[in-house]
Amino acid sequence: MKLQSQSSIYLSSFSLIVFVLIGIVFYSLLRKLSNDELDAILQEERLEVLSNPELLLVGNQAGAPLFSRLMATEITKYPGNQEYYYDSVGLIKSTGEPNAIRCLRFYEIVQDQPIEFILFKSKLPAQQFVRQIILSIALIAGLFLLGIYLLNKFAFRRIWKDFYSTIQSLDNYNPKQKALQLKASRINEFRTLNEEIEKMTRRISETYDNLNNFTSHTTHEIQTPLAVIRLKSELLMQTSNLDNEQLELIESIGDNSRHLSQLNRSLALLFKIDHQHYSANGIFHPATGILRQLDNLNDLIELKEIKLTTVLPPDISVGIDPSLGDILVHNLVKNAIVHNQQGGILDIELNQGSLRFTNNGAEPLHPTDHYFVEFIKGPDSKGLGLGLSLIRKICEVSGLTVKYTYDKGIHQFLVTWPEKNGKLG
Amino acid sequence: MITLLIIEDERSLMESMVSYLEPSGYRCVTAGTFHEALRQIDRFDYYCVVVDLNLPDGDGLKIIKLLKENQAKCGIIVISARDTLNDRILGLQTGADDYLVKPFDLSELNARIQSVIRRTRYTGFNHILFRELIIDPEGKTAQLNGELLDLTRKEFDILMYLITNKNRVITKDAIAEHIWGDSIYGTDYTEMVYTHMKNLRKKLQQKTGTDWIQTVYGSGYRITEE
Structure with missing residues (x-):
């Protein structure tokens, strides 16, 4: 996998996780804030209800409550001065659709009669607000990811240009040539890398040259002592009064020196071919x-x-x-x-x-x-x-x-x- | 007397060549360096110069050029460890008559020297006499008492090689390399040499009644004058 793709994947995955977490935190926070606000409104309405309990009862008796978002139920036992905020679902009067509501339940004794009050308020406007905020965050996240992608695509090329040029040079490097000369990079790490590579290729080329000289020298120089052995054994064979055993020994020396010089010659040939001592073209039938x-x-x-x-x-x-x-x-x-x-x-x-x-x-x-x-x-x-x-x-x-x-x-x-x-x- | 100049910086090699060639009837003058070779060149009218290309103080090719300018009738044999085709071509183009790659057999050097001298010194009739044999190296024929011997090309070459190195032990390896060259290496050539040798001896024996060629135990063959 290319370095660029790999880094894009890492960056995108990380950004996505961060944005999801931000969304979750943001959503919870907004939800809490809107609930707190609704709770404050409900509390205000409660005080209003409590300051005019007569109106409430009159209204109630007439069957048309003055507070449209209030339910009052007579109960037998007064549970004390308690209040609860909670979420519930109600129906929108005009459309009959279900709608999230915020409720406040509390108890009060009105004219010796304990009554349970439930005040509620639609959460619709707050929900719409939260939705818009989340949408905005999603949009920002999308734009951010796109930005990262584009930045990665263009900035990456610029930043890693020297690195890729080094790779290209290394790819073409042959120990037969001199040490690599790489372009100086503005980026410290790449500059250090290039310097180290230059040093390394210099060592490789030197070693290669030494080995080259050594092999060429050895294969050439070894022929002379081999020639001496062969000539001397041939001369020895011409001396008189040699018995069979001696003749056999001399023959063996000559035979082995012949073998060794042939081996040396073949190795020298292999070496020469390997080091392009022969032209790459020509016509052979x-x-x-x-x-x-x-x-x-x-x-x-x-x-x-x-x-x-x-x-x-x-x-x-x-x-x-x-x-x-x-x-x-x-x-x-x-x-x-x-x-x-x-x-x-x-x-x-x-x-x-x-x-x-x-x-x-x-x-x-x-x-x-x-x-x-x-x-x-x-x-x-x-x-x-x-x-x-x-x-x-x-x-x-x-x-x-x-x-x-x-x-x-x-x-x-x-x-x-x-x-x-x-x-x- | 046939005089040879041997230019070789490796003393041991030079001594071996002289030891082998002098008993064959040559006078050998030697030079161990380029400058010594320059001094020796004008001293005699050489039949053949054997020159090593790698000399410590100069290039053997220059000696060849000088020889070609001053002694036109002198045969030149290069002996060198350089064995590429280009090296050989360069040596021959400079004026050498033959090119022998080190290491070589002394019997091979001797054969080459005789061949080069024959080519550069004698024109026309150029026959070799050995016992009752008359050998025509150009026509590759051998006559015994006026009768042509029916020899194959390889049998003739072996006979010629043995006669050139008469009274010397010639190993089967040297014969194989002389006949088939480098390419024989790695093959089982002993039997091939043996087969040709057997046929040659049979043909000679049929005409002469005696076996001129001796087998030297475990090592090779020798043709003798007596």
């Missing part, structure tokens, strides 16, 4: 690269009696760096041959926008998608386990998609690229 590698590994295909079928239109090209393209198809071809079984099939199909390798082979030990994430080396593999990492990395930097699936003894690698990326040529 997969058919040429595939045929060259098939020719190169022909002995292996014959040895394993692999049934090879290819559909390789020479005019299909991919818009990627040609040397990377070469490494990509070489690894795909090698992978499909090396991990194939004796007498297995290998189908290579190149289409506009896709390249598919289908081959037989043992069931993979891990879920197929793991092979692109980690360096996985088969138990009996002579390889480095880096082939698939290279395939993935090259596809990643070149805008190609690669998918590896396995189903019932059939391995399939599908490399796809957007049509615009491939040209006829």
